[in-house]
Amino acid sequence: SKLASRSYRLFLVTAVGYCSYLAWTICSTEEKPKPVTPAAEKKNLVVLGTGWGSVSFLKDLDIDNYNVFVISPRNYFLFTPLLPSCTTGLVEGHSLMEPIRNFFKGKSAVEFYEAEATEVDPERRVVHIKRNHTIQGEVAQSVIPYDMLVVGVGADNATFNVPGVEEHSCFLKNANDAQKIRNRITDCIETALCKGRSSDEIQKLLHFVVVGGGPTGVEFAAELQDYYKDGLRDRFPDIMDAFRITLIEALPNVLPMFSKQLMDYTESTLKAEAINVLTKASVKEVSKDDIRVEVTKPDGTKDIQTIPYGLLVWATGNKQKGIIENLAMRLNKQQDSRRGLVVDGCLAVQGAHNIWALGDCANSKLPPTAQVAHQQGSYLANVFNAMARTPSSGGPEVQPFDYNHQGALAYIGMDKAVADLNLLGFNISSHGFFTFLFWKAAYLNMCLSARSRFLVTTDWMKARVFGRDMFRE
Numbered sequence: 432s433k434l435a436s437r438s439y440r441l442f443l444v445t446a447v448g449y450c451s452y453l454a455w456t457i458c459s460t461e462e463k464p465k466p467v468t469p470a471a472e473k474k475n476l477v478v479l480g481t482g483w484g485s486v487s488f489l490k491d492l493d494i495d496n497y498n499v500f501v502i503s504p505r506n507y508f509l510f511t512p513l514l515p516s517c518t519t520g521l522v523e524g525h526s527l528m529e530p531i532r533n534f535f536k537g538k539s540a541v542e543f544y545e546a547e548a549t550e551v552d553p554e555r556r557v558v559h560i561k562r563n564h565t566i567q568g569e570v571a572q573s574v575i576p577y578d579m580l581v582v583g584v585g586a587d588n589a590t591f592n593v594p595g596v597e598e599h600s601c602f603l604k605n606a607n608d609a610q611k612i613r614n615r616i617t618d619c620i621e622t623a624l625c626k627g628r629s630s631d632e633i634q635k636l637l638h639f640v641v642v643g644g645g646p647t648g649v650e651f652a653a654e655l656q657d658y659y660k661d662g663l664r665d666r667f668p669d670i671m672d673a674f675r676i677t678l679i680e681a682l683p684n685v686l687p688m689f690s691k692q693l694m695d696y697t698e699s700t701l702k703a704e705a706i707n708v709l710t711k712a713s714v715k716e717v718s719k720d721d722i723r724v725e726v727t728k729p730d731g732t733k734d735i736q737t738i739p740y741g742l743l744v745w746a747t748g749n750k751q752k753g754i755i756e757n758l759a760m761r762l763n764k765q766q767d768s769r770r771g772l773v774v775d776g777c778l779a780v781q782g783a784h785n786i787w788a789l790g791d792c793a794n795s796k797l798p799p800t801a802q803v804a805h806q807q808g809s810y811l812a813n814v815f816n817a818m819a820r821t822p823s824s825g826g827p828e829v830q831p832f833d834y835n836h837q838g839a840l841a842y843i844g845m846d847k848a849v850a851d852l853n854l855l856g857f858n859i860s861s862h863g864f865f866t867f868l869f870w871k872a873a874y875l876n877m878c879l880s881a882r883s884r885f886l887v888t889t890d891w892m893k894a895r896v897f898g899r900d901m902f903r904e
């Protein structure tokens with residue numbers, strides 16, 4: 432029919448267009464090897480971390496100007512925005528990881544150590560590092576001297592000292608966390624399917640509780656509900672009546688950083704998807720089998736509820752890492768460092784010499800997002816490139832960092848997304864299916880490598896055609 436041939440032609444045009452785009456990005460990102468030898472006259476620049484901030488810095492830095500040492504416990508960059516999709520097998524973890532050495536191919540002046548920085552000593556200008564081997568345990572401790580230090584170590588998960596959280600819940604910050612959640616989901620389902628389970632046991636095992644109604648919690652709950660609708664419901668009809676997701680948020684609304692209209696839209700969409708949204712509810716205690724939640728009722732009185740769960744995912748935001756707290760304590764002008772190292776307008780750490788901080792470990796009064804960390808990395812690389820061009824005159828005139836907020840996007844399930852965008856100075860709110868298509872295109876475009884873009888697209892197509900892979904690894 433006419434419609435079929437038109438759809439076929441549209442598909443062909445899209446496929447050819449996308450393949451050309453991929454070929455173009457692969458060609459344009461391929462770098463020719465350019466060997467450089469570390470030189471005594473160059474300054475030692477030490478970069479901590481291989482996340483959004485540090486990688487964006489390294490990508491734009493003219494590396495030949497410095498002897499660069501990169502230190503991070505993981506030898507890859509992780510594309511966090513699609514991490515919730517990994518928990519349910521829509522996207523594979525390795526598709527979101529880019530080997531860090533790919534970012535400085537052929538540049539011998541860059542040395543990468545897969546190790547954890549344990550302490551920064553600003554008086555001696557050294558960083559203490561520790562390398563753990565998977566089997567042998569701790570194998571090496573070293574001291575790396577720096578002339579200039581860029582700190583981009585990210586943040587840890589906030590637990591607000593709620594008892595039991597560390598022991599019994601899963602977080603969602605890195606690739607291992609996503610794999611752990613994926614294993615636990617499979618574990619709950621397989622246990623519920625095992626012969627002889629009582630109905631109460633099945634109800635508990637298939638109750639998935641998410642604490643924190645920020646974007647991490649909402650996106651995970653949405654992905655899990657999609658997984659239920661895309662596969663679980665039809666594959667395991669005997670037990671799936673018991674499948675439930677509860678999203679718990681202490682504030683009156685989920686996604687509090689979005690406009691009121693989008694908050695309401697998100698809440699009603701989640702409810703339509705049969706996700707139980709519990710707002711004005713604060714988790715006070717977690718045990719192996721259940722959580723205790725303080726719920727504020729409409730009349731203002733409070734009620735304590737005990738909720739059993741099979742899997743608990745804890746997504747209540749960030750807290751600073753030990754290394755950052757320790758460094759802040761050693762410096763003056765860091766009284767306000769609860770949200771990270773206090774930096775000036777040019778990202779230099781207050782009270783320190785030749786230390787800069789960016790991303791989630793810096794308190795620059797901006798939200799802890801990839802968008803901010805990425806822009807800060809590019810900005811700081813330009814500052815360093817300018818400093819290398821004018822070494823003797825006390826440094827160049829540096830303009831302070833000027834953040835360009837492009838908007839916020841979040842996936843909310845059932846092929847719908849919400850977006851608060853800033854286009855040419857206008858604020859535009861949108862939601863629904865077309866926003867979801869925009870969300871997909873925007874995140875594909877945000878991937879830092881053509882390899883990652885290719886793998887993510889293939890994963891999406893594979894899941895559409897063959898369903899999601901959910902093995903326990």
Ligand code: FAD
Pocket residue numbers: 479480481482483484485502503504505507511512513514515546547548549583584585586603604605647752754789790791792799800801802803804840
């Ligand atoms: P990270 O990207 O976390 O990188 C920190 C790096 O430091 C890592 O390489 C780590 O291994 C390394 N490191 C840690 N400890 C040490 C140490 N002791 N020594 C040396 N290195 C160390 N933001 C958005 O703008 N849009 C989104 O859609 C979005 N989605 C997200 C989804 C999820 C699930 C999560 C968790 C976050 C999301 N974010 C998003 C937030 C975004 O990921 C962070 O703001 C961003 O990663 C911060 O970048 P960073 O470089 O500061 O830290």
Ligand code: NAI
Pocket residue numbers: 512591593642643644645646647648650679680681682687688712713714715746747748749798799800839840841842
């Ligand atoms: P968040 O800080 O944005 O939200 C955490 C939520 O948990 C808050 O709304 C808080 O009220 C709630 N909470 C805290 N303690 C609680 C308790 N005991 N009981 C119940 N609720 C409790 O944290 P999130 O979602 O982890 O995000 C961290 C950062 O990463 C944010 O800056 C966010 O903007 C960014 N991010 C952005 C995404 C996007 O743009 N799509 C996706 C994921 C993260």
